[in-house]
Amino acid sequence: MSKKLLLAASAAVLLNTSPALAASDADLAAIKADIQAMRAAYESKIEQLEQKVETLSAQQDQTAAKIATVEPAAGEQVATQRPATMQRNIKDSSFNPAIGVILNGKYNSFSENEGDVAGFAIGEEGERGTEGLSIDETELNFSASVDDKFRGSATIALAEHGGETEVEIEEVFIATTALPAGIEVKAGRFFSELGYLNSHHTHTDDFADRPLTNRAFLDGNYGDDGIQVSAVLPTPIYTEIGGGIFRGDDNPAGGAEGSDIGAWTAYGRVGGDIGDKTSWRVGLSTLQADDVSRDANEDEVNFSGDSDLYIADARAVYAPTGNNAEQEIIFQGEYFYRDEDGTYEDTGAATGAVDYDDGQSGWYAQSVYKFAPQWRAGARFSQLYAGDVPTGLVGSALDDEGHDPWAATAMVDWTNSEFSRLRAQYSREEVADGQEDNQFTLQYIMSLGAHGAHNY
Amino acid sequence: MKKLSLMILTLGVLVASPSFAFAKTNIFACAPEWGALAQEIGGDKVDIYTASNANQDIHHMRAKPSLLAAMRKADLVICSGASLEIGWLPILLNKAGNNQVQEGGIGSVMASDYVPLLDVMQEKADRSMGHVHPEGNPHIHLDPNNILFLSKVIAERLSEIDASNSSAYQSNQVSFENSWTQAIAQWDNEGSHLKGQQVVVYHKSWTYLLNWLGMEAVASLEPKPGIPPNASHLKQVLQDIEGKNVKAILIAPFENEKGAKWLSEKANIPIIKLPFTVGGNAQSTDLKTMFDDTLQRLK
Numbered sequence: 001m002s003k004k005l006l007l008a009a010s011a012a013v014l015l016n017t018s019p020a021l022a023a024s025d026a027d028l029a030a031i032k033a034d035i036q037a038m039r040a041a042y043e044s045k046i047e048q049l050e051q052k053v054e055t056l057s058a059q060q061d062q063t064a065a066k067i068a069t070v071e072p073a074a075g076e077q078v079a080t081q082r083p084a085t086m087q088r089n090i091k092d093s094s095f096n097p098a099i100g101v102i103l104n105g106k107y108n109s110f111s112e113n114e115g116d117v118a119g120f121a122i123g124e125e126g127e128r129g130t131e132g133l134s135i136d137e138t139e140l141n142f143s144a145s146v147d148d149k150f151r152g153s154a155t156i157a158l159a160e161h162g163g164e165t166e167v168e169i170e171e172v173f174i175a176t177t178a179l180p181a182g183i184e185v186k187a188g189r190f191f192s193e194l195g196y197l198n199s200h201h202t203h204t205d206d207f208a209d210r211p212l213t214n215r216a217f218l219d220g221n222y223g224d225d226g227i228q229v230s231a232v233l234p235t236p237i238y239t240e241i242g243g244g245i246f247r248g249d250d251n252p253a254g255g256a257e258g259s260d261i262g263a264w265t266a267y268g269r270v271g272g273d274i275g276d277k278t279s280w281r282v283g284l285s286t287l288q289a290d291d292v293s294r295d296a297n298e299d300e301v302n303f304s305g306d307s308d309l310y311i312a313d314a315r316a317v318y319a320p321t322g323n324n325a326e327q328e329i330i331f332q333g334e335y336f337y338r339d340e341d342g343t344y345e346d347t348g349a350a351t352g353a354v355d356y357d358d359g360q361s362g363w364y365a366q367s368v369y370k371f372a373p374q375w376r377a378g379a380r381f382s383q384l385y386a387g388d389v390p391t392g393l394v395g396s397a398l399d400d401e402g403h404d405p406w407a408a409t410a411m412v413d414w415t416n417s418e419f420s421r422l423r424a425q426y427s428r429e430e431v432a433d434g435q436e437d438n439q440f441t442l443q444y445i446m447s448l449g450a451h452g453a454h455n456y
Numbered sequence: 457m458k459k460l461s462l463m464i465l466t467l468g469v470l471v472a473s474p475s476f477a478f479a480k481t482n483i484f485a486c487a488p489e490w491g492a493l494a495q496e497i498g499g500d501k502v503d504i505y506t507a508s509n510a511n512q513d514i515h516h517m518r519a520k521p522s523l524l525a526a527m528r529k530a531d532l533v534i535c536s537g538a539s540l541e542i543g544w545l546p547i548l549l550n551k552a553g554n555n556q557v558q559e560g561g562i563g564s565v566m567a568s569d570y571v572p573l574l575d576v577m578q579e580k581a582d583r584s585m586g587h588v589h590p591e592g593n594p595h596i597h598l599d600p601n602n603i604l605f606l607s608k609v610i611a612e613r614l615s616e617i618d619a620s621n622s623s624a625y626q627s628n629q630v631s632f633e634n635s636w637t638q639a640i641a642q643w644d645n646e647g648s649h650l651k652g653q654q655v656v657v658y659h660k661s662w663t664y665l666l667n668w669l670g671m672e673a674v675a676s677l678e679p680k681p682g683i684p685p686n687a688s689h690l691k692q693v694l695q696d697i698e699g700k701n702v703k704a705i706l707i708a709p710f711e712n713e714k715g716a717k718w719l720s721e722k723a724n725i726p727i728i729k730l731p732f733t734v735g736g737n738a739q740s741t742d743l744k745t746m747f748d749d750t751l752q753r754l755k
Contacts, residue, residue, distance in 0.1 A: 272525070279522060454547070
């Protein structure tokens with residue numbers, strides 16, 4: 001019986017789904033009360049917290065309001081003061097350094113097979129361009145302020161010569177920005193201040209190629225390793241003087257050895273405005289290269305000795321409406337005189353080393369007319385005068401055979417924006433007796449990245 | 457080497473020759489508006505060289521020799537900044553050998569550093585968008601509130617550079633501020649009816665003026681900033697503004713009128729040639745008359 005009772009009890013327990021609840025409605029009420037008490041407690045706590053938050057945020061608002069009322073005055077003071085001395089000066093977009101890439105492509109067609117300039121030995125960069133389609137020269141430029149006292153710039157050119165891609169260091173230099181009295185010191189490798197064109201990169205030129213003078217006397221650009229000091233003087237009109245010392249390794253210098261200073265330069269120039277429409281600049285400069293050993297004409301001609309170059313340059317820019325963005329006319333010219341004392345040897349003509357002591361000269365004049373904001377047309381003439389030919393050099397590359405090389409050029413270009421330009425150019429080059437070279441060039445010049453400079 | 461030492465000696469003598477002691481503070485102002493403002497604050501204590509005139513597109517100027525000579529002598533340079541003068545100002549600063557006026561220096565005020573800029577590129581800036589200034593629109597001077605703010609900047613900077621005349625600069629600034637605040641109130645009043653009016657512009661030169669007056673530019677004659685108007689874009693503009701109530705075509709003295717004239721005839725909208733800066737027309741002899749004239753012409 002007791003077993004049955006036990007079983008029944010167990011069954012009752014097992015079957016009873018909610019023994020505790022079933023058992024305790026009273027308990028439930030108690031629990032509910034507990035929970036309510038807890039909730040009340042929490043709610044009051046939450047309320048307290050909310051109040052705290054409110055007071056805090058109100059305090060914060062007050063503080064903010066206080067700050068706001070204080071800020072304009074303080075803000076003004078802070079804002080009107082100059083920024084703290086900067087570590088680096090980021091001038092062009094958000095890049096540091098400013099990076100620029102110049103894309104330059106050409107199509108050249110020449111009616112003559114040869115482009116040798118009679119009476120002159122021409123360096124590699126001064127030669128006639130590549131015939132046919134080519135990506136002339138791609139230029140990479142990095143530049144920035146180094147700190148508050150120096151700036152730096154590196155320009156690397158990728159070019160093809162004779163089917164091989166060459167990496168050329170065009171310019172890699174540092175320059176001061178913190179010297180007083182208008183003085184700037186530049187060190188490294190850079191295009192020297194010589195005449196007008198030499199210090200400019202070719203992509204800024206007004207023509208697709210350099211005039212004969214700069215090709216013959218400066219091999220395109222004279223850019224050597226050295227130091228240059230210049231000073232803008234405190235005069236009412238612009239006056240700048242300067243000079244540099246160089247290793248002497250770039251044409252027209254060459255064959256630098258040991259610790260010698262192979263070349264030095266000096267220049268002076270003045271410039272200014274005439275009214276609101278015209279600006280001008282004239283200058284004199286010299287490049288003195290000593291103990292030169294220079295190979296040219298594809299290494300067939302060697303010059304050894306002293307080579308002294310003198311240049312006079314002039315440039316004027318006239319804006320008919322007073323606004324250069326609309327219309328302008330540029331006049332520009334340079335005269336070159338080179339005095340060379342040493343020996344010339346033309347291995348191609350097997351002359352042996354022949355004494356040479358004479359002067360050569362040349363000039364160019366050009367004008368470019370911007371007749372509409374995007375359109376320009378230009379004309380240029382350049383001519384060279386070789387020295388007298390010593391008997392030993394008759395029939396060699398140094399013999400001009402009584403012909404003064406000249407070139408006449410006409411061009412028209414279209415500038416879509418400041419960053420792109422397309423150009424067509426025709427040249428008639430008679431650089432040697434019997435050579436009548438009709439040259440036709442199509443060119444594009446485009447820039448990526450950093451904003452280009454509007455040099456004078 | 458003998459020649460070389462001679463050269464160095466000559467150079468040394470020339471450079472070391474004493475520079476003139478200038479009694480006045482030399483200010484190089486990139487644009488006429490900054491020259492005019494510097495004159496208000498500097499009064500007779502300063503000599504001002506203004507690098508451009510109202511007929512010149514300041515962005516396309518060159519680093520001319522005359523500018524270099526002036527930069528060499530400058531004690532304070534005031535320009536708009538935000539890449540407006542990027543083609544030539546850096547060249548002048550590099551070549552002039554004048555440490556004081558380098559950007560960030562005591563003698564350099566780039567106005568756009570001190571006021572909130574409009575048209576700041578939030579997204580990627582690309583040159584296919586034309587000549588955009590990713591840092592913001594640099595033509596800030598056509599909001600007179602910006603001029604007021606810059607007057608304080610210039611007064612403080614002049615006081616710092618030329619402490620002996622500090623009180624003169626401060627008092628000039630106070631009197632300028634008083635008359636300028638009144639003038640702004642008057643212009644706000646005069647210009648209140650312009651709010652919401654629509655115009656066509658040549659370039660984004662007018663952003664600050666339009667923003668101040670609550671006006672709206674519905675089209676530009678330039679297809680992309682920095683690229684001159686062309687026929688196909690002008691036709692597009694003509695289509696775009698059809699049915700809109702366009703009040704006028706705004707152009708500056710240095711902007712080519714050709715495209716504006718074409719559109720003006722086709723759409724029968726007047727051209728309003730605003731002075732843009734001091735000297736932009738015969739009436740605009742200083743900042744106040746320049747704004748007076750601008751509002752007069754917009755009426």
